[in-house]
Amino acid sequence: MIRILANDGMEKVAIDALVEKGYEVLKDHLEGDDLLKEIKNIDCLVVRSATKVRKDLIDMAASTGKLKLVIRGGVGIDNIDAAYALENGIQVNNTPNASSISVAEMTFGHMLAISRKIHLSNVTMREGKWEKKKYQGTELYGKTLGLIGFGRIAREVAKRAEAFGMKVIYYDICTTNDHGKSVCTTKEDVLSKADFISLHIPYKKGEPYVIREKEFEIMKDGVYIINCARGGVIDEKALIKAIDNGKIAGAALDVFEKEPPTNELIINNPKISLTPHIGAATVEAQGRIGEEIINIVDEFFNKKN
Incomplete structure (x- = not known):
C-alpha cells in the first residue's frame, strides 16, 4: 500500500478520497528526528509551507529509496530543495492552479x-x-x-x-x-x-x-x-x-x-x-488544492504501477 504523509494537514474530503482509492494517509505533523525516522517509510510526502524539505530529510529518504514524490500544496516550492530531490530520484510537484x-x-x-x-x-x-x-x-x-x-x-x-x-x-x-x-x-x-x-x-x-x-x-x-x-x-x-x-x-x-x-x-x-500569510486560505482554494493533490498522486503512482 502506498503511504502518504500529509505533514502539514490536508482537507478531510481529500484524505477520505485518497483512503477510498486505497492509499494509506498519515495525518500527524512530525518534526525533527520524528520526521527523519518516519520519512524512510513514506512513498509520498505532502507539505504546505511549514515543513522544510531540505538536504538532511532528502538524504534520509534516499537511504531507503522509498520516497518517490513530494507535493507542495500551494504554488511556491521555496521550502523544498527541489533540484536536490530530483537528483535523488524524488519528483517534486506543486498545485499551481488551486489558489x-x-x-x-x-x-x-x-x-x-x-x-x-x-x-x-x-x-x-x-x-x-x-x-x-x-x-x-x-x-x-x-x-x-x-x-x-x-x-x-x-x-x-x-x-x-x-x-x-x-x-x-x-x-x-x-x-x-x-x-x-x-x-x-x-x-x-x-x-x-x-x-x-x-x-x-x-x-x-x-x-x-x-x-x-x-x-x-x-x-x-x-x-x-x-x-x-x-x-x-x-x-x-x-x-x-x-x-x-x-x-x-x-x-x-x-x-x-x-x-x-x-x-x-x-x-x-x-x-x-x-495579514499572516493567508492569501490561499479560503475554503474554495483548499478544496481545489485537495483535488489537485489527488490527481497528482493518482497520475504518478498509476504510471509507476
Missing part, C-alpha cells in the same frame, strides 16, 4: 485597504475614535497598476484591475504573449509609471532582493506596493526607509522575510496593511 483566484482577491483586498485606509480606520473605530476627516483615501479608478511577474495569479489580478478601471502594465521574464488589455514592458518602466505595484514572483534563496533601495528610488512618489507572493523579494529595511521619506504612501504585506515577523518597524507601521 490563483484566492491570492488575487487577497491582493485586491490589500489594495483597497491601503488606498482607503481601511486597515487603520477599522482599528481606531474599535478604540472608540471617530476620525472621519483623517482618512481621506485615493481611488483605484484611472490609476496604473504595475505587476512584477505575470503568471496565473497576476493575470487574475489584471482581470480584476481592468474591471476597476485601472490601466495594467507588467513585467515578466517569461511572458511574451498578448494578455488582453495588459501591456508588457520593462521592469524599470513598471516601477517608474505605476501608481500601485504588486509582486507576483518566487523567492529564490541566496539571490538578492527584487525590490531594493535602488528600485524604490525609481518609483513614483506616493506609490503603493503590495506583496502577497513571497517574503524575501522585498528588502524590508529599504521599504521602511521608503515609507519614512514619503516615496511609498502605503504598503501591504501578506508575506515576510521572517515568518512570523518580528520587525516592529514593520508590525507597528500605520502605513502598512498586514
Whole structure:
C-alpha cells in the first residue's frame, strides 16, 4: 500500500478520497528526528509551507529509496530543495492552479485597504475614535497598476484591475504573449509609471532582493506596493526607509522575510496593511488544492504501477 504523509494537514474530503482509492494517509505533523525516522517509510510526502524539505530529510529518504514524490500544496516550492530531490530520484510537484483566484482577491483586498485606509480606520473605530476627516483615501479608478511577474495569479489580478478601471502594465521574464488589455514592458518602466505595484514572483534563496533601495528610488512618489507572493523579494529595511521619506504612501504585506515577523518597524507601521500569510486560505482554494493533490498522486503512482 502506498503511504502518504500529509505533514502539514490536508482537507478531510481529500484524505477520505485518497483512503477510498486505497492509499494509506498519515495525518500527524512530525518534526525533527520524528520526521527523519518516519520519512524512510513514506512513498509520498505532502507539505504546505511549514515543513522544510531540505538536504538532511532528502538524504534520509534516499537511504531507503522509498520516497518517490513530494507535493507542495500551494504554488511556491521555496521550502523544498527541489533540484536536490530530483537528483535523488524524488519528483517534486506543486498545485499551481488551486489558489490563483484566492491570492488575487487577497491582493485586491490589500489594495483597497491601503488606498482607503481601511486597515487603520477599522482599528481606531474599535478604540472608540471617530476620525472621519483623517482618512481621506485615493481611488483605484484611472490609476496604473504595475505587476512584477505575470503568471496565473497576476493575470487574475489584471482581470480584476481592468474591471476597476485601472490601466495594467507588467513585467515578466517569461511572458511574451498578448494578455488582453495588459501591456508588457520593462521592469524599470513598471516601477517608474505605476501608481500601485504588486509582486507576483518566487523567492529564490541566496539571490538578492527584487525590490531594493535602488528600485524604490525609481518609483513614483506616493506609490503603493503590495506583496502577497513571497517574503524575501522585498528588502524590508529599504521599504521602511521608503515609507519614512514619503516615496511609498502605503504598503501591504501578506508575506515576510521572517515568518512570523518580528520587525516592529514593520508590525507597528500605520502605513502598512498586514495579514499572516493567508492569501490561499479560503475554503474554495483548499478544496481545489485537495483535488489537485489527488490527481497528482493518482497520475504518478498509476504510471509507476
